[in-house]
Amino acid sequence: MNSVVCIKRVPETAEATLKIDPANRKLEVDNLVFGINEADNYALEQALLLEEEFGGEVIVVSVGPPETDEIIRMALAKGAGRAIRISPENLSELDPYSIAKLIAHELEDEEYDLIFTGCQASDDGFSQVGVALAELLGIQHLSMAVKMETEEESATVNRELEGGLMAQYKLNFPAVITIQTGLNEPRYASILGIKRAGSKEIRVVEPGSWNEKMVELNKLSFPPPGKMAEIFQGSPAETAEKVCEVLKTKGLL
């Protein structure tokens, strides 16, 4: 079973102090640490698990600058067979549709049963590349998978819905599945895997300037702060009572 995994290098923003570069409508990234997008890490793990069970090959694809090789090499160290990095000149201007189109173009000559992506990128949050890719390739897709059982030519996939509902689908290959975090337990690369990664191929594709975008970023900003926290005054017993009151009204007690 051959799988393609689309991965993205993103800045780790959860606990960082962020600044916006107003002129360029983007984050100042000089002081940020970059890594693989979290959901993509689960997507990669799913592909590696299938390769262990069914054999075949895992091919990693990423659209990004040369620095993307850091996360690509780690994916190769974990067990992916080879990689394709697509580096267009106008990378920062690309929208999800353009990225999906670039990937679709590169996959024309590849043989695959499944394409995995993370369900969402933590930097731009579009959740669209996987879905657009499936449309462009004319194959089935399911998004936000939380559980997956795979057979030779099909998979049963669970999607979690609001209100605690679980929806289960069956789909035949080839297909695109976008993966939620928590679906599996991503492995660490072993040292032997790291030693072997250096000899694996990273094919670099440079399509030049690419302009197929459908949406354009207008502005990046921090939303104005909401209502400030309320500070309760009084003795510990009184304030505890007030806190309990609030928790009760919010349905938490």
Add this chain to the structure above:
Amino acid sequence: MDFNLTDDQKLLQKMVRDFAEKEMREKAVEIDESREFPFDTLKKMASLGLMGMVVPEEYHGVGMDFVSVAIAVEEISRVCASTGVIVAVQNTLAEYPIVAFGTEEQKKKYLPDMATGKKIGCICLTEPNAGSDVAGFETVAVDNGDHWVLNGAKRFITNGTASDVFITFAYTDREKRHKGMDVFIVDKDSPGLSVGKHENLMGIRATGNCEVIYDNCIVPKENLLGPKSEGFKTAMKILDVSRIDIGAQAVGIAQSALDEAVKYSRERVQFGVPICTFQMIQDMLAQMATKIEAARLLVRQSAFMKDAGIPRFSLQSSMGKYYASEIAVECARMSLQIHGGVGYTKDYPIERIYRDAKILEIYEGTTQVQKIVIARSLLK
């Protein structure tokens, strides 16, 4: 001159950093309290190759260079100093002696299980009356025809309570002092071997540090390690290498002190502003960061020299161990000072880091012993 890590070393650093952060951070607090040897964590590490870094692949290790080992030990120690030294001892004090001095039979017998973490190892040199005076120990080995008989007691043996393989130094001829010393590989189940008091240490508390007792301990003839009567030379060669990793452990501990200081000084507000805006706090942060970089360079340089086969690496590893240990203690002190009162409680990691750091100036050759080694090389 190239200060860049290789692609492999960068990947290793990232992998170990992620692993330590996710798998060890909470555990570090627990095992400091309980003194429990972290078998679970070590098992996971073994599956990644971290328990067999200096062992060649043919003996089921992963055969990494010493710069890589230093990187791994630094990253582990940044999160858990106990686990950092456990891994350092396993790799460079238990496996490396067999890799460097073992016979083919010894390598085949011991290295595969050690490199894959099935067996834990330790080195037994220090005794109650022999600390800095390394050659002053009293344990003896007597040739009894088809086996050796060992008698004596070792102290402060890191990994001791958990060990299966005890690399043991003993005199075969005490009259000859340095020239009558030998090294033995002693199995846990050898008749007459026992583990004594489990030390209740101030820091690095989960390292299974204990006494090891040899009471007419029977050791097979073929378990003599290295050339006969050259135990002292062997010990010095082993310590030259292990100092690199203790230096790396020190850099990791110092870095953790700085990490905590930066984090806390940004959060803590006094006089209406975060305390990191005060110049006296900034002075301490800048000193810590600069000293850590200097120590890291010195330690990595000694590892680089070892990898490149430059004999002078042993002097460099003394300098690295001495300097990194001192600045680790200093960084822990400054970081705790930045924390103020809460730093003196168990609510923040810095009190553990402060306790963990102190051992660095004592074990693996005290600061004073390192200075003697360094000064002697100048006055030769």
